[in-house]
Amino acid sequence: MTEKILCVDDEANVLAGFQRSLRKQFQLETAQGGEAALAMLEKGGAFAVIVSDMRMPGLNGLQLLQRVKQRWPDAVRVMLTGNADQQTAMDAVNEGSIFRFLTKPCPPERLAATLTAALEQHRLITAERELLENTLNGSVRALTDILSLLAPETFGRGQQLREQMRAVAESLKLPEVWALELAAMLHGLGQVTLPAEVATRARLGAALSAAEETMVRRVPEVGSNLLLHIPRLETVARIVLFQSKHFDGTGFPLDPPGGMEIPAGARLLKVLVDLAQLEQRGSSRREALALMRERGGWYDPQLLDAVAAVLGAGALKPTAGIAFKDLKPGQVLVADVITKEGLLILAAGNRITPSLLERLRNFAALSGVREPIYVEA
Numbered sequence: 001m002t003e004k005i006l007c008v009d010d011e012a013n014v015l016a017g018f019q020r021s022l023r024k025q026f027q028l029e030t031a032q033g034g035e036a037a038l039a040m041l042e043k044g045g046a047f048a049v050i051v052s053d054m055r056m057p058g059l060n061g062l063q064l065l066q067r068v069k070q071r072w073p074d075a076v077r078v079m080l081t082g083n084a085d086q087q088t089a090m091d092a093v094n095e096g097s098i099f100r101f102l103t104k105p106c107p108p109e110r111l112a113a114t115l116t117a118a119l120e121q122h123r124l125i126t127a128e129r130e131l132l133e134n135t136l137n138g139s140v141r142a143l144t145d146i147l148s149l150l151a152p153e154t155f156g157r158g159q160q161l162r163e164q165m166r167a168v169a170e171s172l173k174l175p176e177v178w179a180l181e182l183a184a185m186l187h188g189l190g191q192v193t194l195p196a197e198v199a200t201r202a203r204l205g206a207a208l209s210a211a212e213e214t215m216v217r218r219v220p221e222v223g224s225n226l227l228l229h230i231p232r233l234e235t236v237a238r239i240v241l242f243q244s245k246h247f248d249g250t251g252f253p254l255d256p257p258g259g260m261e262i263p264a265g266a267r268l269l270k271v272l273v274d275l276a277q278l279e280q281r282g283s284s285r286r287e288a289l290a291l292m293r294e295r296g297g298w299y300d301p302q303l304l305d306a307v308a309a310v311l312g313a314g315a316l317k318p319t320a321g322i323a324f325k326d327l328k329p330g331q332v333l334v335a336d337v338i339t340k341e342g343l344l345i346l347a348a349g350n351r352i353t354p355s356l357l358e359r360l361r362n363f364a365a366l367s368g369v370r371e372p373i374y375v376e377a
Contacts (some may be wrong), residue, residue, distance in 0.1 A: 003048035003119050004029060008037040008064065011081075018051075021108040026115055034059030038067065045258050047075055048122040049115060054081030058195040069097050074125050076118040080106060139230045140182065145355045147189060152359075153203070154188035156333070156350035157280075161187065161272050168268060168303075168310045176235060180265045183239035187269055190222030190240075205281055217252050220244055235265075242266035243273060248297030260300075267300040271307050274298075285311065321372030324364060335374040339367040 007018045008031045015030040022028050026195070029045070031037035034056055050068055054061040065077045077097065082104040099121055100114045150154040161184040169177045191199055192217055201208060202216045224241035227233045243266050245251045249258025271292070278288035289308050292299060319334045329352050337346040337360060345363045350356060352375075363369060 002025065002202055003122060004046065005051065005115060005119075006031060006037060006040065006045065006047040008032075008034065008050065008052040008056075008061070010232045012051065012116070014053070015054070016100070022112060022115070025112055026119075028339065033057070034061070034064040041068070045265060047072075049076045049078060049118040051078040051080055051111075051115070054079055063303045065098065074180055076121065076122045076125070078102065079116060080104060080111075136230065136232050139233075140186075143186060143189065143226075145353070147186070147192065148350070148353060148356050149359060150192045151188065151199070152192050152345070152350060152356070153347040154199075156347045157276055158185040159332075159351045160186055160349045161185070161269070161276060164272050164307075164311060165268065168272075168306055169265075171310050172303075172306055174264060174268075179235045180239065180268070182233070183236045183243075183265055184269055184272065186223065186227065186236070187240055187243055187273060188219065189226055190219035190224075193222055194219065203277075203280070205277075217244075220252065235263075239263050239265035239269060243269045245270065247300045250297065262300075264303075268303050268307070271299050271303050275307065275311075319374050320377040321374050324369055324371050324373055327352060327357065327360070327373055328377070329357060331375040333374065334376055337373060338370055339363055340370055341367060345369065 004027045005022075007015060009015050009018075010033045012032060015032060018030060019028060029040070029047075032039050034052070035058055037052070038059070047161070050065065052061040052064050056064075061079055065079065068075055074217070076099045078100045079098045080102045099118055102111065102114060113235060116229050123275075144155070147158070153248070162181045164186040165180050166177060169180045173267060174180065174336050198208070198212050201212075208216065220241055220243050227237035227240060232349040240255065241313075242257075242262050245253065245258070245266060247259060247267065247270075249256060266314065274292060275285070275288050278291060279285060283291065289304075292304060332351045333346060333348050335348050336344055338344050345360060346356060360369065
């Protein structure tokens with residue numbers, strides 16, 4: 001049995017009793033007190049089950065298991081205490097999401113049966129998470145491949161936004177950075193439903209008819225609805241939905257929320273998308289940020305300041321010109337790839353994937369491409 005169990009109590013004789021009665025059945029480790037348990041966990045101790053006494057000096061059992069729930073949610077939590085009052089039990093279940101609540105003295109056979117059930121619960125949690133992650137990864141790969149083929153410019157912009165999102169989110173220590181990165185990468189997913197001409201005019205800021213404006217305005221909603229069908233992407237879908245919402249509550253969607261009630265990821269994505277649009281239309285990063293500061297009520301001022309601080313004036317990355325035959329997956333385009341007749345195949349900013357490389361090879365075989373291809377060095 002490879003899953004480890006951590007038993008926590010402030011009394012050394014109780015921990016010794018755990019070892020005597022359980023070590024032949026389980027892989028057991030002990031910690032004397034809540035602080036010692038946290039130290040073991042912080043050092044990389046991976047435990048399937050954590051059994052904690054309630055009444056301990058300093059960090060008590062409920063406080064410990066609350067932190068375990070936040071930091072190591074897959075660990076199954078069991079409370080063992082001599083205090084059997086109803087309020088203690090309710091707090092343990094509601095605040096610490098306790099799997100079992102046992103009272104002292106607990107017969108060894110009952111404790112062993114509880115630990116066996118807790119290990120089985122951990123296996124179920126782990127199996128479900130792995131299934132969801134495999135489903136999620138496969139679904140996201142399919143979506144990004146489709147987006148890269150149907151809307152390569154949008155996909156390229158999404159890749160740039162993803163890198164910027166990661167840099168700013170990490171500097172602010174925002175939670176679930178993976179979800180923020182994914183929302184940035186798939187922010188334009190709904191654009192696959194736009195006619196090509198409408199998408200191009202919208203990107204360039206050209207005039208649109210009322211019907212076309214409605215189509216463009218609904219892009220976040222369409223993308224969000226697509227993402228809602230994928231397990232565990234609810235947070236990503238919500239960020240995508242509110243990416244056009246102004247900090248003062250105006251903008252799409254027309255109903256609330258506003259201000260800090262808008263998801264932080266959506267508030268940050270709003271800043272990054274608008275910055276990218278202004279740069280695409282010819283503004284320098286410094287000019288774009290200055291213009292954005294004049295748009296009263298559009299942006300979360302703290303996030304706008306953070307983007308300005310992290311992304312700065314937009315330093316240029318070194319580039320290299322290579323032959324088309326030397327282009328490889330993973331390289332990032334710094335200039336558009338066009339055919340010899342002048343048709344845009346792939347926009348600057350795209351990171352080459354196997355499917356994008358196949359697309360380029362097909363165009364090259366039919367029409368040829370202009371060389372060299374400029375990529376980040």
